[in-house]
Amino acid sequence: MTSPPTPYTQTGLFSRYRLIIAIVAPILALVMFSAWVVEEKMDAYRDSADLLVAAQIARAAQSLTRELENERILSTRAVDPNDLQARYELEAQRLNTDERLKALSAALAMPEIRQRLSGDTNIIDSAQLAILRQELDNDATPSAASFGYSRAIAGLTSLAATMAPSDLSRVISAYMDLGNVKDRVGRARAMLTTTTKKGEINRQALAENNAESRAYLESFRVHASAHQIRIYDEIVQGPVVGMVERLHRQALSGILGPDDRKAWDEAHVALLKLYARTEDRMAADMEKVIQDNLKATRFTFFLVVLGVIILVGLSLESLRRSERRAVLWEEEARKLFRAVEQSPVSVLISDAQGLIEYINPAFSAMTGYHRDEVLGHSPRMLRSDQTPPEVFADLWASISAGQEWRGEIVNQRKDGSVYWESMTVAPVKDGDGKVDSFIAFKEDVTEIRSLRLALELEHANLRRIFASTKDLIALVSTDGRFEYANPALVDTFGPVMGVRTIDYFQPAIANLGDDNTATRGEWVSDLNGKTYEFSITPVDTPHGEMSALLALHDITTRKQAELAMAEAREAAELSNRAKTEFLATMSHELRTPLNAIIGFSEIIENELLGPVETKQYRDYAHDINESGRHLLTLINDILDVARLEVGRFALMESEMDVGQTIRASVQLVGERAKAAGLRIGEQIPDGLPWLMGDERRIKQTIANILSNAVKFTSADGRVTVTAKTDENGLDIVVSDTGIGIHADDMTKIMAPFGQAESSLSRRFDGAGLGLPLARRFMDMHGGTLSISSTPGQGTVVNLHFPASRLRVATTMTTR
Template identity: 25%
Template sequence: MKSSVWKALTPEKKQRLYLFLILLIVVVGVSAILIYQAYNEHLHDHQREMVHIVKSRARIIEAVAKFDKQYSSNFPGGTREATLSQIRDAHKNFEGFGETGEFSLGELKGESIHFLLRHRHEYGTTSILPPENIAMDSLIATPMQKALKGESGLIIGIDYRGKEVLAAFEPVKELNLGLVAKIDLEEIKGPFIEHGLVALTCGLTIIILGTVAFFKFSDPLITAIRKSEDRYKAMFLKAPLGIAEIDSTTGHIYDVNEQFATIAGRSREDMSRIDWMSITHPDDVQEDLDNVSKLNAGEISGFQMHKRYIRPSGFPVWINMTIAPMRVDELGNPRHLCMIEDISDKKEKELLEGRLDRIMETSIYEIYIFDGNNLNFLKVNSSGVKNLGYSLTELTDMTPLDIKREYNKESFKELLDPIRNGGQDYVYFKTYHQRKDGSAYPVEIRLQYFESENPPVFMATVLDISERKKTEEHINKLSRAIEQSPAVVVITDREGNIEYVNPKFTDSTGYALEEVIGQNPRILKSGETPEAKYKQLWDTILAGNEWKGVFHNKKKDGTLYWENASIAPLKNDDEEITHFIAVKEDITERKKMETTLLDHETFIDSIVDNMHDGLISINRFNKVQLFNARAEKIFGWTSDEIMGKDLTILTPDDYREKHKVGFQNLVETGRSKILDATIEIEGLRKNGESFPLELSVSEMTQGEETWYVAVVRDILERKENEEKLRIAQKQLLASQKLASVGELSAGVSHEVLNPVNIISVQTQMLKRKIKDDERIQLFCDKVGNEIKRIQKIMGGLLEFSREGKTKLEMGTLREHIEKVIDLVEQEFNLDNIIFERKWCDRLVDVKYDPDKMRQVFLNLINNAKQAMPTGGTITISCRPIKVRGRQYHQFSFKDTGIGMNENVATKIFDPFFTTKSEQMGTGMGLSIVHGIIEEHGGEIEIETQEEKGTTLSINLPVAS
């Protein structure tokens, strides 16, 4: 019966019944949960209240106990009894709280709990009576046990009546008592059980009544919904737009209508097994994903985009897609409504129009589209806008007549009529366009008419031919230049056949244009040019390179002439050689001049190379440009070796810096003491030998270049001859001087020394006779000293005048100088004078007389000592030198004494001249030194400065 009734129910009614049962279960469950939660909350409130009550009572009892300890010591039984008495009295008036709540106060006596207050439920029941004492481990006194142990808290347990109670316990530490407050759980639960039953009854009643009402009133609504669903399905399936329900998160397609499947090129069943990303064109997936991401993030509520689906055939279809939120399914996935429209045709047209627009915009031509009726411009591409200088907005208010000022309405109409009437497909003409700034430029125009457009339009394709015009003008200029060129111009084909010659060719060769066209340039060959040169020419130009050279050719009349030619290939756009062009110049007269000039140069070179003096030319950078044969002999360098090198290579090291400074000053100022003058300087040969030379410098200017020409003459031989002459003259003068002094000294010495000797003898006798007279003794000593001085002067005079024989040896003189120093060094050290030796790295041999040279060294050292009365340093040094082209070895004796002035320095070698006192010198020492050095063919030099010291240097010739 029940089964047949259930089967008779329609699916909708079964669904309603299921819904009622589910609703009933939910209501009962929710009610139970709410009641349970309310009960727990109420229980927690009671627990907090119980704890508060027991704690507050315990603290009150402790406060009373403390008070009694202080003020009730006379109470019978003591202060404790006073407190307990007050508690019992208070308990009589308040037995408990609620219907079952009560307090218990107990103390521990031995192993038992003694209750001090009467239990609330003690009377009126006979089944259970609370004992005054109970065992400490009894199960019905757990709260009191914990309180007496000093614990506080809350517990649910069984009391002395066997009832389940909620008990709070707290110790009363002041009296060592335990306090318990408890209430029956039934009293707490009772209200909730009663209210729950009432609520459940009301809820069930409402559900039943509501269900009945729902069943009664839902049938029409369900019928309406079913009809609405049917209409929705019909609209969904038959809609002209493609519609689909999709999961925007996973891309899954739940359902699509027929139009969606048709657009995608698949069946509805196939669509349910794929996702939208798998059919989307790869180039559109990322944009789609970005939009879906924004949609799911709540940034947008929906979106629209153009994209492509890929059909199974691989053919793309353009769609206009709109996505809108629909609902969230039972799993929480957002579902969206996807609507698509096939816009392939529209898109194709847009793409075509876009391509046409791009072609039009990127075209090198200016393109103008203007109305066929009123002639207003409708569209102008960027090339036209840019070239005219007008904005597109300005042009839309203009007509072609505004930029073609040479046309008026009538003439322009005549131009348009042939294509407007169908007589011609297009019109081609040339004119000028006028820019916004007033300038004009030449153009070529192809004009077409499109009558099918609405409105009909003209399209003008315009080419700016400004550059072409310039090129044409340039070509015309080049043509005129070639025609009027003073040079011969010949153009041949690749095989060398003449295609063009300019008028100068006829003037130069005598051949007319018509005579040479088609001929080969070999008609000009004279046989004077080697065949190898022609082969080199063809190899060069066929390789694509330019050839330059000189021909000795023959004119039409047989006259030979020289021409300088430059021949180059001409190439087409593919870099292929198509022609050759030759540019030639008749250089016959130049050749004659070059021959004459060459002969002249040869003559000049012969003169230069045969000059007795050296000739050197340098540029403004001090580089050698000319070096004749005589200069090669003087310096030892060949012209090839020295050419281009710095002139300082011919200058000794000691003079190079001075030469550089002087030459730089000459270049910068144009002034120098050597310019246009003859001077003597030191030169340097290639072998390192320096020598005296005579130099004369002059300046030459050629164009912007300045040259300096030096004429040099080796005067070493002349200098040596001059030196020999000087020495001979000096020796002659010395001989004459010695002769006169010798004659004087010979006569004077006899006349002077004889009386002096007599005076000396008599003075000695007088001194011996009168020994006791000290004054006479001093007088005799003074006379004796003066006699010795006279004898010393006469001895020096005789030595100066005596012609002794010089015995020459060969050596370095160092040993003899050291012996002289050893002789006096100890004595000199006592006077604070020290010797410093600075010997050169290489001592060379000289010829000398040992005795006379020791006399020279001793004189020079003694003079140095006398110039340093307070002590000082005598420095002895040596070095090789060259004087007037001759090699010497120089020995210098330098002191740090008082020095002398210029007047004294010029007289120190004169006989009898001295700056010392009469007792210290005779004035003959340096005169004797001077004579000895001259006997050796040497020289003596002096360098002195007051308060700085003196240097005496002797120069002895190097032994050859």
């Protein structure tokens, strides 16, 4: 009698079945999933092949549509028998249409395409096109021509819409865009045979064609994959592209010569060949990718099946043996693996011979190598020529001896770029204490090293600048001790080590101990007696404290020059003051005899003491009187100038009637204006406000301005004086139609004794003091004197008094 199984035996049997189920179920699921993946890849392969063929047909149909559209337009124009140019262009266009029709017919001849076309598809063939052209050539009207082509275009448009799949991928879209670019190159080539009556290319059509070509090329670069763009850049290049662009620029500029026409055709033919090669290469590559996908799918399927079978056998055996151990360390291994995989530090594990067994994703991100590209290889594949061989020799000697190695080396990425790597390599020992593998922790420190080098370079540059500058520079801490002193400071005042600033600089520099205040000033050293301009600037330290940056600039020479200039200026002022006082004294001395001359000449002229026998003597007396008065006026002006310069001039201010003052000034100049054949016009409104000022000096100012206006105005001109007020004050304007003043002479006439030479300026004598005195008097009244003049048209002088000097006329007392 057989004994019943023990609980341990039942548990083991149940555990065995559970293990088999746990292994077989995922394997079967994996097989089913693999079969589904293979089927999906097969469907993708078939769809890709259909997409490629459909794209070719759609592109050919679209190209033929465009050519038929152009031929329809030219056929309509060619109906006119007198338009020979349109006829020539039509013949050239028909050749292009025939080429596109041949390409479409060849594509439609493929059996798989015929199966996709419906029976009622209306696609024009070469025979139908020939009949249509013959009918148009024999007897056609514009409407008939348009109708025949419209039917053909409608059929091709329907074909393109039918063949172009709705889910066309970007890669195939790029393929179609490249075909459109090729069509535009062919159209540009044909434009040479469709020239205008003058033998020139239609530049507008060429420009539009080029714009379309550029647009399709941009669309190609947007849709194309990186591989397609690389194919295009490898093939479409060289002198042919440059020659086509140069010929197009010449054609658009109208400078395409007869010798360039052959080059035009050859260059475009060569460029079309390049585009054809590109299309063939892209089509072949797409076909190769599709075939490779199919092969990979089959290989993957068989590999998965084989792997599953092997996996089942091995798993059953290995899992039975390691079930207990796996349960214990599985969780720990998972944690360790996740930590290494997600670590931002690059991790590399190699065997005892140095062949790589494991890398984490951070290693791939740092070096650019995928895991499959480095497993089983030596880390020497990362070496660069910038790391000395002895560094690697020291590394292997250390880790082979069971020691850890740390250091920085320069390695090379997959793309050839180099980077600095901080690496720690440690040996991994087995249970017997033997080294069976090595683990390396790597970190990219290129940026950190670059920053460190840049900082060191910046510090070196600052040290060189401070060492070479002649200014004295020091950095002082908050406790008044030197943190830095440049060589110029040490050479000038001696060493700074162990010396406080309060003892070093004698006398002490103001605010040097106050590190929160920026200070500028001058300081004279007791050591060498030189004068320095100093600046103290607060500076933050790396520790968050404050220091003071002291800069001393030697200005001894400048101060000496300033002192010399001050002494020279004082001497010049003394000389000028002596000159002015001399003129004032001489003016007083001259006025006494002049008054006597004027008085006696006036007595003789008026025969107050008895008759003068000879009329000529009376005329002489009159001339003496006029000359004396003129000289007295000149001396008075000189005296005024002298008194103004020495500061002895004071205004005698009072309230005055502006209108009466202006009229009195006009009367002073009246005789002179009458002698010049002029009449001074007055535009003085009633009710002007009264003015607070020195009436005598204001009257003198207006009289001087009027005298100049009369002096420089011919007899057929006019002089006008106008007064007006506004919220800004009072303006007295004297305008004339005289000879005017050049802009270059404005500064000259405003200087004392300055005159602008002219033929009219000598009608009356003058010393050039009137305008300078007038401007000084206006300045003393707080007003301004402005002049605007146009040579040959006249001058306008504006005397402006501020509103603060105006008084209300009704409040004035009668004087």
